[in-house]
Amino acid sequence: MTTATPPTRLPRNSASPGIDWRDQAACNNEDPELFFPTAFTQGWKTQTKQAKAVCASCPVRTTCLEWALETGQHSGVWGGMSAGERRGLRRPRETQQERCLRMQPWIEKQLAAGVMQKTIAAQLHVDPVLISKVIRMFQEERAAGVMEEVKAA
Numbered sequence: 001m002t003t004a005t006p007p008t009r010l011p012r013n014s015a016s017p018g019i020d021w022r023d024q025a026a027c028n029n030e031d032p033e034l035f036f037p038t039a040f041t042q043g044w045k046t047q048t049k050q051a052k053a054v055c056a057s058c059p060v061r062t063t064c065l066e067w068a069l070e071t072g073q074h075s076g077v078w079g080g081m082s083a084g085e086r087r088g089l090r091r092p093r094e095t096q097q098e099r100c101l102r103m104q105p106w107i108e109k110q111l112a113a114g115v116m117q118k119t120i121a122a123q124l125h126v127d128p129v130l131i132s133k134v135i136r137m138f139q140e141e142r143a144a145g146v147m148e149e150v151k152a153a
């Protein structure tokens, strides 16, 4: 679920009446728009900084961040983190090797089209030495597959 309003504007959980973490939010007295800078427009960096400064003094920052991650808030500053920073938390960084393996069909298509290995490496932002190893591995896999087919025939 995504929302364009800060947590203080969301309906309270009626199953647990009483004090809600949102009641303690430091952003309660701030303009909600402050927490939704539009990326790549003039001033978005400054606005993000200002929003984060409010979060820095917020007593429920951790709870807010957990809530944003659990409910999949894809935009806005929550718990002192921008949307991009939260994406980094959600998904562990892919290693260069994992990226190569995931991109195997694309790499093989590039090779078949005559694209140089160093160009492929640059496009994938991986080490050229690694791309050579991975390509060799793909070729060995293919050769092993051919051998299996020959044996089975």
Ligand code: SF4
Pocket: 006, 007, 025, 026, 027, 028, 035, 054, 055, 056, 058, 059, 060, 061, 062, 064, 065, 077, 078, 079, 080
């Ligand atoms: S951490 Fe930031 S967005 Fe979350 S409740 Fe506190 S001030 Fe509001």
